[in-house]
Amino acid sequence: MSTLRNEDFKRLLDSIPCYITLQDKDLKILWSNEFHRRDFGEPEGYTCRDFYNIDSSKCEICPVHNTFLDGNIHSKEMTLITKKGKRINVIIYSSPLRDENGIIEGVLETAVNISPVKEIQKQLIMLGQTVAGMAHSIKNIMMGLDGGIYIVNRGLEDKNQKEVREGWEIVLLNFEKISQIVKDILYCSKEREPNFAVVSPNKIVSDIYHLFKDTAARYAIEFKLELDETIESAVLDPDGLTNVLSNLVSNAMDACKMDIMKDKHLIELRTKKGVDGAIVFEVADNGVGIDKELKDQVFEEFFSSKGDKGTGLGLMVVQKIMREHGGRVTFRSRPRQGTTFVATFPKREMPQPAE
Amino acid sequence: MPKKILVVDDDPSVVKYLTAFLEDSGYETITASNGEEAFEILKSERADLVTLDLQMPNETGTRFYRNVTKDKNLKDIPIIVISGLAGRHLAVTKPVAVFDKPVDRNALLKVVRETIG
Numbered sequence: 001m002s003t004l005r006n007e008d009f010k011r012l013l014d015s016i017p018c019y020i021t022l023q024d025k026d027l028k029i030l031w032s033n034e035f036h037r038r039d040f041g042e043p044e045g046y047t048c049r050d051f052y053n054i055d056s057s058k059c060e061i062c063p064v065h066n067t068f069l070d071g072n073i074h075s076k077e078m079t080l081i082t083k084k085g086k087r088i089n090v091i092i093y094s095s096p097l098r099d100e101n102g103i104i105e106g107v108l109e110t111a112v113n114i115s116p117v118k119e120i121q122k123q124l125i126m127l128g129q130t131v132a133g134m135a136h137s138i139k140n141i142m143m144g145l146d147g148g149i150y151i152v153n154r155g156l157e158d159k160n161q162k163e164v165r166e167g168w169e170i171v172l173l174n175f176e177k178i179s180q181i182v183k184d185i186l187y188c189s190k191e192r193e194p195n196f197a198v199v200s201p202n203k204i205v206s207d208i209y210h211l212f213k214d215t216a217a218r219y220a221i222e223f224k225l226e227l228d229e230t231i232e233s234a235v236l237d238p239d240g241l242t243n244v245l246s247n248l249v250s251n252a253m254d255a256c257k258m259d260i261m262k263d264k265h266l267i268e269l270r271t272k273k274g275v276d277g278a279i280v281f282e283v284a285d286n287g288v289g290i291d292k293e294l295k296d297q298v299f300e301e302f303f304s305s306k307g308d309k310g311t312g313l314g315l316m317v318v319q320k321i322m323r324e325h326g327g328r329v330t331f332r333s334r335p336r337q338g339t340t341f342v343a344t345f346p347k348r349e350m351p352q353p354a355e
Numbered sequence: 356m357p358k359k360i361l362v363v364d365d366d367p368s369v370v371k372y373l374t375a376f377l378e379d380s381g382y383e384t385i386t387a388s389n390g391e392e393a394f395e396i397l398k399s400e401r402a403d404l405v406t407l408d409l410q411m412p413n414e415t416g417t418r419f420y421r422n423v424t425k426d427k428n429l430k431d432i433p434i435i436v437i438s439g440l441a442g443r444h445l446a447v448t449k450p451v452a453v454f455d456k457p458v459d460r461n462a463l464l465k466v467v468r469e470t471i472g
Contacts (some may be wrong), residue, residue: 139455139456139457140366140369140456142456142457143366143368143369143372143456143457143458144366144368144369144372145457146372146457146458146460147368147369147371147372147373147375148368148372150372150375150376150460151371151372151375154375154379166371170368170371170372173368174368218367219367257365260389260391260392260415
């Protein structure tokens, strides 16, 4: 190795895929490697701070400074901004560079890009929050089940048919809620091939309408069905469409329940013909609406604005199903006025059965 | 005269459950489905105790708690928090007790009895 010349060392350092800088006590950059120059520019006359766009308050603990003080290796995670304005997460290691007398003459700062790891970490944190959120939702539902069972038992003891029926309805309602959560989890957790079939979209929408009619009535929400009767058939996955619509309708009901400003609430479920033979499903409500700040997060995975009553899975599932169909889901909303979700399924021919 | 309990929860199943159970235990009940409604009720009707779900939409539960504890006529009404979110009671000060959902109804009844008899 002793045959390596100065030039060789330089090339060696330049080709390491980490940001390496040599800094003096004032954090002035004495030298930087090629990788660093590429993303942060020429170092002459600049300090570490100028380069990394750090305001002084952000660097209370400076690993380079600490290495100058104690001669040990220090590390720190931070976010840097490249000269092109890109944010990257790095972990920084500072190590002392000593002269022949052991005096620290500079500190070598090596920054490793850990953005992909950070991304995974973020996903895992969200997943953890979702699981916790789901546990809370299920706890709420269990309380509902407890309640239903209590009422049924009371009705049986009192031989009160009406009460038994009332309790049983509570049990069924909460059972339905758990089923939906389980379905959502399954939809999210695996890749599934949609089962395309020739179906009547209006029939599926009517089924959904009848499924939710009683629940809507219980919350004093007017529920309207508006079908375009000229729609005859379409090729799509009936389970997928059912899931999309039930998620959108239960969201619409939540939006109405959360709204305490209006006396009368209304949900409209519509079918329409779109362009190029597409079929459009709309779920419109006059509930709370979506705040401007939340609009960007609506489709974010695991995002929920319903506290422990939401899992953040619903719209994630809706989007997944729409993607599987090559379609899309959009929404328009005005805070405190209401929201309309629009799911568009493109025209599709029935695939020929494979011979 | 039976003691009166205000049950506040946005989930009708829970309201039905708690009112049925508390009535079976000899209490009179009134209900509200959100904090605003509950606060309005308390202005005109006296309750001896409140069971409160904090995790209601729009944070009306937390706001209700704050409004009640600040109101000199209402601040002495005991409040029992029943919430699906553990640790949620930290958002408010001094509830009589905090129960996690699904609630252990016998434990709840015990606290109610100890508090208002």
